[in-house]
Amino acid sequence: MDGPESGVVPAVESTADDITAMRIRGAAAIADAAATALATQAERSTADSPAAFEQELRAAAATLYETRPTAVSLPNALRYVLRGMDGDTVAALRSSTITRAERFTRDLAQAQDRLGEIGSHRLQDGDTVLTHCHSTDALACVEAALEAGKELEAIVKETRPRKQGHITARQLREWDVPVTLIADNAARRYLDRTDHVLVGADSIAADGSVINKIGTSGLAVNARERGVPVMVAAQTIKLHPDTMTGHTVEIEMRSERELLSDEERAAIIGDATDGDADAKTKPTGDVDQAPVTDSGLTVENPAFDVTPPRYVDAIVTERGQFPPESIVTLMRELFGEPTDDPWES
Numbered sequence: 001m002d003g004p005e006s007g008v009v010p011a012v013e014s015t016a017d018d019i020t021a022m023r024i025r026g027a028a029a030i031a032d033a034a035a036t037a038l039a040t041q042a043e044r045s046t047a048d049s050p051a052a053f054e055q056e057l058r059a060a061a062a063t064l065y066e067t068r069p070t071a072v073s074l075p076n077a078l079r080y081v082l083r084g085m086d087g088d089t090v091a092a093l094r095s096s097t098i099t100r101a102e103r104f105t106r107d108l109a110q111a112q113d114r115l116g117e118i119g120s121h122r123l124q125d126g127d128t129v130l131t132h133c134h135s136t137d138a139l140a141c142v143e144a145a146l147e148a149g150k151e152l153e154a155i156v157k158e159t160r161p162r163k164q165g166h167i168t169a170r171q172l173r174e175w176d177v178p179v180t181l182i183a184d185n186a187a188r189r190y191l192d193r194t195d196h197v198l199v200g201a202d203s204i205a206a207d208g209s210v211i212n213k214i215g216t217s218g219l220a221v222n223a224r225e226r227g228v229p230v231m232v233a234a235q236t237i238k239l240h241p242d243t244m245t246g247h248t249v250e251i252e253m254r255s256e257r258e259l260l261s262d263e264e265r266a267a268i269i270g271d272a273t274d275g276d277a278d279a280k281t282k283p284t285g286d287v288d289q290a291p292v293t294d295s296g297l298t299v300e301n302p303a304f305d306v307t308p309p310r311y312v313d314a315i316v317t318e319r320g321q322f323p324p325e326s327i328v329t330l331m332r333e334l335f336g337e338p339t340d341d342p343w344e345s
């Protein structure tokens with residue numbers, strides 16, 4: 001149930017919209033926004049019984065959960081906050097939920113600082129890092145290295161189609177790091193000048209596979225061939241508990257319009273009079289699904305890919321750095337055996 005009858009407050013709907021439209025993006029920022037939205041739901045709820053309050057919070061969590069499928073930090077954040085919802089009255093439930101959400105956002109920021117410090121030890125004075133997409137966890141390592149007085153340079157992949165590399169470049173320039181911005185296709189050539197490939201993650205699977213922005217896996221394979229170490233900066237909130245029981249991580253497919261305008265589509269299929277993609281798209285009920293076309297042209301736009309553990313040298317978390325193959329030990333320690341999601345009851 002969605003909409004006013006579910007009791008979900010407009011602020012939660014608006015956060016969900018922002019995540020779907022990628023005005024809020026990146027796994028850590030999504031988790032932070034989701035936890036904050038649950039606190040807002042708790043604060044503004046008009047539920048008149050504990051059961052109604054809990055039901056509203058579950059509905060709000062479900063609304064947020066439905067936004068984007070790949071970053072596990074989102075369900076991990078929702079689970080964490082809902083499991084802290086405790087009390088026999090609406091007032092007690094409200095205050096425990098808000099306290100828990102606030103603790104989540106505080107811990108998230110602290111974990112990133114700690115991770116940055118740990119990751120910074122891998123970076124030497126004078127090193128050049130090559131980045132892909134925009135990861136606040138990866139940048140935390142750079143920031144901590146700079147604070148320790150090291151000088152770094154960066155080669156920044158543009159990261160098509162949405163060019164998140166520009167956000168990375170802007171942040172690095174604010175820190176006065178010399179930046180060379182390159183097209184994604186140029187990455188292999190620039191590995192000769194690179195000391196570390198440094199990326200973030202949306203999810204880490206139990207076998208140590210890294211799920212991150214599309215293009216990460218190709219970059220990692222090329223880096224291995226060139227002998228350049230690949231460092232993944234990922235707080236433990238990125239560890240995907242369901243993968244311990246064999247579940248795979250869903251890769252988000254985004255709209256074809258991120259790759260192709262209506263005019264470009266019309267030019268390719270040679271029908272300039274019929275440039276409206278919708279007219280050529282069998283409805284899938286979801287704009288983010290790759291559309292099925294009747295023009296013989298299918299556009300697919302996966303947002304993430306899977307890098308096998310053998311191409312990753314280290315996963316840096318706030319709990320230390322790990323070879324990818326041993327990350328499952330940390331997952332067991334942190335999550336135990338997975339249980340049902342609270343918003344599905």
Ligand SMILES: O=C(COP(=O)(O)O)[C@H](O)[C@H](O)COP(=O)(O)O
Nearest residue numbers: 025026027028135136137200201213
């Ligand atoms: O792949 C992306 C963002 O993809 P998108 O732009 O599609 O959300 C980032 O590398 C991870 O989310 C980690 O980011 P952070 O370290 O900030 O959590």
